[in-house]
Amino acid sequence: MLKVEQLRWATVEELMRFHDKKVPFADWGIKGHNRPFILENCKFEKGMKVVEVGGAYSDLPQYIAQNYGCEVHVIDDFGVESGEQLWSRWGSREELAQKNPDVKYIFERVGNSNNPTIPLDFYDVIFSVSTIEHIPHEAMFDVFTHMGKMLKKGGVMVHCIDLQIPLKLHKTHDLKGLLLGTIGYYLYFMLSTPFAPAQKPQLKTLRGWKSFLKKTFKDISFDGVAVDGAWTSAVDTNIVVEPMEIVYSIYPPKNEAKLYRRNGTFVLIMRKL
Ligand SMILES: C[S@@+](CC[C@H](N)C(=O)[O-])C[C@H]1O[C@@H](n2cnc3c(N)ncnc32)[C@H](O)[C@@H]1O
Numbered sequence: 001m002l003k004v005e006q007l008r009w010a011t012v013e014e015l016m017r018f019h020d021k022k023v024p025f026a027d028w029g030i031k032g033h034n035r036p037f038i039l040e041n042c043k044f045e046k047g048m049k050v051v052e053v054g055g056a057y058s059d060l061p062q063y064i065a066q067n068y069g070c071e072v073h074v075i076d077d078f079g080v081e082s083g084e085q086l087w088s089r090w091g092s093r094e095e096l097a098q099k100n101p102d103v104k105y106i107f108e109r110v111g112n113s114n115n116p117t118i119p120l121d122f123y124d125v126i127f128s129v130s131t132i133e134h135i136p137h138e139a140m141f142d143v144f145t146h147m148g149k150m151l152k153k154g155g156v157m158v159h160c161i162d163l164q165i166p167l168k169l170h171k172t173h174d175l176k177g178l179l180l181g182t183i184g185y186y187l188y189f190m191l192s193t194p195f196a197p198a199q200k201p202q203l204k205t206l207r208g209w210k211s212f213l214k215k216t217f218k219d220i221s222f223d224g225v226a227v228d229g230a231w232t233s234a235v236d237t238n239i240v241v242e243p244m245e246i247v248y249s250i251y252p253p254k255n256e257a258k259l260y261r262r263n264g265t266f267v268l269i270m271r272k273l
Pocket of ligand 1: 053076130143
């Protein structure tokens with residue numbers, strides 16, 4: 001059985017606390033929240049088996065291996081086998097593996113429970129940072145089913161997932177924009193969520209995520225976990241968002257003025273009982 005412990009937006013307050021406490025990797029942005037969040041919430045201990053799904057070029061896995069004595073894996077093909085060249089843009093994955101000798105890199109993708117290279121019933125902690133939102137929605141059922149099998153009983157999954165804050169003015173900043181954007185999207189999300197099958201989920205809101213998880217895992221509990229709706233999410237000013245500088249310089253088209261949409265980040269913690 002899976003118990004959901006948290007499904008909520010990451011908060012600015014939390015990020016400031018990480019900064020004050022000088023938690024490693026704390027910085028003013030989404031990853032600057034997410035990496036310290038992983039360190040603060042996974043309760044790493046010596047000998048634990050830990051994996052970052054989609055670890056890419058992050059230094060966090062090596063940090064965890066060195067500082068907590070965990071056996072740390074990264075499962076990521078860096079887009080090589082899957083043909084997404086974008087993910088190998090920062091350098092050779094083989095050289096990265098040499099640079100981080102305490103981490104075992106598995107050059108595969110999560111999502112095929114029959115892949116013999118990825119151990120099942122093995123990990124104490126499975127985590128991800130800014131990865132899940134890059135997985136096509138149609139593949140999400142297989143990816144979560146697979147991760148559910150990779151996790152040991154008693155183990156925990158902690159995912160930090162980026163998500164555009166739902167509800168916004170639609171194209172024009174006037175009454176028409178408000179009606180089409182805010183109210184229109186709200187009705188659309190609310191009505192489409194219960195009908196979306198797990199294989200083609202609606203993942204644009206936290207409630208959409210809740211609905212998807214309930215359809216994916218027969219035995220899952222949300223007891224005591226309140227999940228924000230689209231409306232509450234839209235007015236919450238405490239959500240960590242992507243800074244303008246990143247949107248300007250990293251989002252395509254790079255280094256060009258573009259419409260700024262608030263990209264937030266949320267956390268999902270699930271324990272296998
Ligand atoms: C934005 S990067 C992750 C950033 C990284 N976690 C960090 O903190 O810097 C997304 C990564 O997810 C990987 N990825 C996408 N789908 C995956 C899957 N199904 N299994 C494992 N990795 C996947 C991509 O190859 C890419 O390297």
